[in-house]
Amino acid sequence: MAETKYSTSVIEHPPLQRWEPDRYRLPCASHLAIGVPAIDADHEELTDAHNALVSALAFGSDLSEYRRRFRGLIERARRHFIAEEGLMMAAGYPELAKHRAEHAKLVRDAEDFATSIDSRFDRDDCTAVAQFLKYWLLNHVERCDRRLGQYLLARA
Ligand SMILES: [Fe+2]
Ligand SMILES: [Fe+2]
Helix, strand or coil, rough: CCCCCCCCCCCCCCCCCCHHHHHHCCCCCHHHCCCCCCHHHHHHHHHHHHHHHHHHHHCCEHHHHHHHHHHHHHHHHHHHHHHHHHHHHHHHHCCHHHHHHHHHHHHHHHHHHHHHHHHHHCHHHHHHHHHHHHHHHHHHHHHHHHHHHHHHHCCC
């Protein structure tokens, strides 16, 4: 039986599966805008970081570059969450605890994912990671941050 070989330094895709990066890219930042400039600017940075990560998942890319970008995105998200929680505290946002707990869970899940692919990267992880992060960012902005934006704008 032929043995399947996974590269440890270069990203490979399954031979018959076409990598379609456009499926995993986030839409332009204006699509995610919630109307609070400081938050929108951070979301734009996160969107760019995610899209750059998707590009780094191209066939034949350097796996260490991809790992570096993934860790960088998590760090960027962590800084954004701290800033967003500061805005919530300053405004007396009633859902601060719930929102903060969701931030903490997002970071934990992303770190777990990053750790698991640091130890073993399968070809299928390319799409799994891109899908996970896209859902992670879109879902949180639409469900939690938009609600926060409405609260902050109503108080402005
Ligand atoms: Fe948030
Ligand atoms: Fe946010």
